[in-house]
Amino acid sequence: MADQNPSEVTMDKIVSLSRRRGFVFPSSEIYGGLGSTYDYGHYGVLTKNNIRELWFSSMVQEREDMVALDSAVILNPAVWEASGHVAGFSDPLVDCRTCKLRFRADRLEDAQCGRKPSKRPGEFAECDLTEARQFNLMFQTQVGALQDGSSTAYLRPETAQGIFINFKNVLQIARRKPPFGIAQVGKSFRNEITPGNFLFRVREFEQMEMEYFVPPDEAEEWYRYWIGQRLQWYVDLGLRRSRLRVREHDATERSHYSSGTSDIEYLYPIGWQELEGVANRGAFDLTQHTEHSGTKLEYVGQDGERYTPHVIEPAVSIERIFVAMLVDAYDEELVGERERTVLRLHPRIAPVKAAVLPLVHRDAAMVTRARALFEELRRRHMTEYDDSGQIGRRYRRQDEIGTPFAFTIDEQTVEDETVTVRDRDSLAQERIPLAGVAGWLEDSLERPWSSPKGD
């Protein structure tokens, strides 16, 4: 299996496969769409569910120092005053007086006037631009029946603040002592002015954030620990190590309160970009909410020890993992004289785990066995039954959605009660007993995966 040149897997190929196979559709398509908004089809939902469950399992289920939280999207607006989002979560924008469009003042090199497009982007030769103004990225709405300012509220631009404001609840009720973490998965919303690059920058996205509360003198150590943990998680789920790197922000790049921020970057088709961020946020958030709410958010030990914990935050969106997984898995290769497209997804990420394929759909003896196997397997795992057309085409279809194992029921099955297992990556076929398929599949999904993709 030749190591791919990442530059050959273009975003266009990923978008095209996503649409063709029903992973992702442009949203509201019959109404002309809605810029940079997407709906997930069947395989997209299954893949996202797997990503979410694997994150949750590794973060919460398999750890003792973690509790889960699911806070509201629309919080008391005072939360966003305290967090600094009302004052500072903004991009600088300029208006074009000619076309009335707005552009990010810090990205004018990519911009085009809507009426008088320049020959080269960013020239704006004939255009009349206003001074830059700050534009807040939080979506606003009104809560309750009163349409005045007193009921203005915001859609959360991040899930993290919902965690900080519940710090005391968790401390008291879950009886936790630092170091401990609070993990949350949920949608966040940002009114991006220049969304784009497929799922890469979208206005609504599903965040997976964890805030890890530690004694102040242990912050640096835990910051390094979480960078390592999160990087390893991606490697374990099959992303090539050579396409992952850790990039530490320099002091000018990171938030003023952060004493360290690192991006775990992936080599997307558009270049190295943030996959996940890990930040050492210090005591900033708990201090802000203590000041604004009047509720002391600190840890008090039984021995009278008392401090405001520092916070380490690994934060990622399912969308960026989703794209990285597809890009890393995408492969085109010649099999004999035919080209196939195959998603070499980690079996635990793959939307469908197994396909059950009766070789001849009119053969009652095959069909009976295939149906019984299908009904057994789908109780535990997403399984597809496909009796349509040539077996080769059925394999190709499963390859394109990344199904790791296909079980074919043929004439020999009727004779000796064995089936063929076809491996998506190696194309190797072996015969195993029909009665042992469920156990074989279980074992194969639990085993560490040996990636065919190289490093």
Place this chain on the structure above:
Amino acid sequence: MADQNPSEVTMDKIVSLSRRRGFVFPSSEIYGGLGSTYDYGHYGVLTKNNIRELWFSSMVQEREDMVALDSAVILNPAVWEASGHVAGFSDPLVDCRTCKLRFRADRLEDAQCGRKPSKRPGEFAECDLTEARQFNLMFQTQVGALQDGSSTAYLRPETAQGIFINFKNVLQIARRKPPFGIAQVGKSFRNEITPGNFLFRVREFEQMEMEYFVPPDEAEEWYRYWIGQRLQWYVDLGLRRSRLRVREHDATERSHYSSGTSDIEYLYPIGWQELEGVANRGAFDLTQHTEHSGTKLEYVGQDGERYTPHVIEPAVSIERIFVAMLVDAYDEELVGERERTVLRLHPRIAPVKAAVLPLVHRDAAMVTRARALFEELRRRHMTEYDDSGQIGRRYRRQDEIGTPFAFTIDEQTVEDETVTVRDRDSLAQERIPLAGVAGWLEDSLERPWSSPKGD
């Protein structure tokens, strides 16, 4: 186990347990809250995850006639014009000129002026009320940088419309033929004027909706089928049959386009209320979107057969299931001379499946075995390790969160490698081999549950 009188399980008791044990907190509490908004704590998240996964598994994984979808919260606003929500998704409101509050005109009997409260609600003797006006329940926001009407958008008040507008994508790409369904789970938002009753009426909630597309002449049959399926699902998950009923709406109550709507009602502490709705929506939605979008949303068979499918919709929110599950499970009973509170949740709904309890936390031989067992079990299931304090108190704590099985490691374990399994409901204790615990737990969770609650 005496059958409870449902009236003894008050909403207050559920709210109190939820808060005390960290299932649900009032949201934004340190900022004085935000009316009728809640954050879910650790056990609440785990319980909701179970409800979501069980719904998804029964709706999608275990069926061949279903595909999953996850559409955006903010859709093209034309969707809500077509669906009728912009024009008609509203409540009639009156303003009080005295206190400036708004009230639902159809619920004035519960209302109180903010400045001059009447002795009895609904009198408004001294108040000066405006005429009733329609108030739309959709949250509005602005998308993009232009703050004019052209970029007004809505937070979806239901997930169903995201399904209808993707009908054609699914038909083409998933190559489906009616009858088939599209299932979706996700948050919806409604600007309720009179939210309340704990999680019962909240402004943001997680819907689980499925739209089932059928040939028009099969609609009535499928409508009956889905009422039966959904009712049975609740019985299988342990809700008492005697607290469930199907109530068919009469013609004045249901939407004008619906030829049949039934509520599956549960006997909540506040009385019989909708748990899930099942509606026969006819061809209304696909016809509306065909007219407004100009895209024909119909089924065309290979033989030239052509029709607009009718739609059967079972729709429920996780919140209402969550409350019904807690209410149905809640029990207080005397064990010897002590009272215990126990949640008799179906094991698949229970947030934690197993507790591992070393009898003496200082005993190295016990602790070694307990840790090894804990680490084995948590790979597959939410498991807690608790070595704090008296064993009786540890059992009580697990009872309150509904953990079905507790495994106690004691002196005998060190001698003969057996452990005690304690059953949450019967309090029966039996000894089983330590090495067989994982398998025993797996079997117990897969078996149909025989509820101790009676019918």
